[in-house]
Amino acid sequence: MIVDAPPAPARRRAPVGTVLCWVAAAPTAAWATVRLVGLDRGPLVQALAFTPYVAGWSVLALALTLALRRWWPAAVAALAAVALLGVVVPRALAQPQPAVTGPTIRLLTANLLAGAADASTLVELVRRHRVDVLTVQEFTPDAQAALDRAGLDRLLPYRQLNAQDGTPGSGLYSRWPIGEVGVRDNRGGWGFSQAYGTLAVPGGPPVRVESAHPSAPYALDQVGAWRADLVAQPPATPGGGLRILAGDFNSTLDHGPLRALLRTGYVDAADATGTGLTGTWGPYDGDLIPPVTIDHVLIDRRIAADDVAVFDLPGSDHRPVLATLRLPAA
Template identity: 55%
Template sequence: MTTSAPAIAKPSKRRAAWLVLLWLLVLPGAVWAVLRVGGWERGLLVQLFAFTPYVAAWSVVPVVAALATRRWLAAAVAALTFVLLAAMVLPRAFADGDRGPQTGVKMRVMTSNMLFGGADAAQIVRFVRDNDVAVLALQEFSPTAQTRLAEAGLGQLLPYSSLGAEFGAGGSGLYSRFPITSPDVRVNGGFFNQAYGTIQPPGAAPLTVESAHPLAPFSVDVVDRWRADLEAEPRAEPKGMPRILLGDFNATLDHQPLRELIDSGYRDAADATGNGLIGTWGPYDGDLIPPVTIDHVLVDNRLGVTDADVHDIDGSDHRAIIAEVVLPAA
């Protein structure tokens, strides 16, 4: 009797160790899903939540592990976690049934973060020309970049502008094919410029366009300012003039402040057209960072979206977005 006890104990200890390991696989994803559903990301979690699509993809692993070992409670929690995360993330990969009006005046818009003004100006102008872009929003737009864009011929394509160029990351630019009325630049809480103005394409009603650039949550100390910048972005006004906000929002659709902004009456162009999981920032200037989607084109719900494409820009750590929007006829 005494000699058989160790043989019985070893499998029991292995089973207990495996059970502990299994729950260590299951619980982080479950907590992540609960925080994401509640919009409760705070502190360091704000940065981490940009990578929620990767957590959603990984969450299938605990499901398989729990089912393979017949740990039914762990399997149930893991499966629920997977379903919740998939429900929040997967729709971005599929075009929405409601992309807004599809008939009216079509206009292509583009946004690009120039990384301290160092992005390839000639390439940006080429994208404007080749894609028939009518409105261009730029962030991290410097005086040097302004000069290089002019030398590359941007003024011949988009002769109207509202500009707030600055050295560093704070500059903002807005160029248009159509006259800009009431052009101006506002400074947000993160001390970034946001150029804006009102345009009226032929055959369409007037609308406001703005180059958005809230502060990045680059450290825990500035998370409150990041949140305040997003909360201060212009809300959609269903009874007012339609608006397009486009730029580097330093937030993904997994961040509650951005979702609240969209819920005020916008639609995300990439999300609506099934391209919402395409990365726009991360490894594009050589950094070892998984791609995340922090650049967006937000259009008033009264406007439609037909497509949204993402393009590499030499000299920048961001990719540009070009979207076609549909404006109701005047």
């Protein structure tokens, strides 16, 4: 009698689909944890600037896990997507504004890349959009002269300027008189300065405006200086005068120190108007680095933000930000 040999045990196939799903879901879950807990330390500081892009990827990761019916990875991917989209999507949605009846201010801020930005383009933006207040960073003596040659001295005759060679300089220009002027020197990184003054706005209360420029976390040994400069930024004064900080913060809304500054009583004007995902820093020289939003106009929460627009500025790696604001009545 011939007895059939027992069948050879089936070879266990590698769960390729499961591995693929975990590879897609796990990084988004880790990123969401870092963002929600506020673990912006070391190399994570630079990485967190790209959170909006990871939020988009989280949707794709969730779709993949659902398509392959891998339920545990799908659950993790769903939690990560909800968390990331929850902090990113509101920036694209306009928020209710305070009901104020005071004058309108059109404020433009621009980083001039060590004075290399095209002065005529910037002055044309001021002229075309009837800008009332301009804050500039990386402001040099050559840039100051070029702006005046292009006619800025006639458009915005009042000023508090701290032009310096290289990147430390800053400036504040205004259509209206400026009082209580000064310059704040940041201690970290390149020692960026911040010109400030109090505007006498016709029909409105006095407004303290400062050209903000904390240190950049461009290297690991600069992260401490970056954090220190952000912590040292002047807080809002909800029980006192109105403040506006406008400039290159070298931070996005996904960085904890900037969010802490907002909690003192500021509102990000772009976030408030639903334009908070518009990139303001490239670089735009062909590098495969997507734009991120590090230039901001932070306004006292008693000020209404009507509109925010972003423009190109030849010669600079930043894009100017124009905020149309309404003040409380005087």
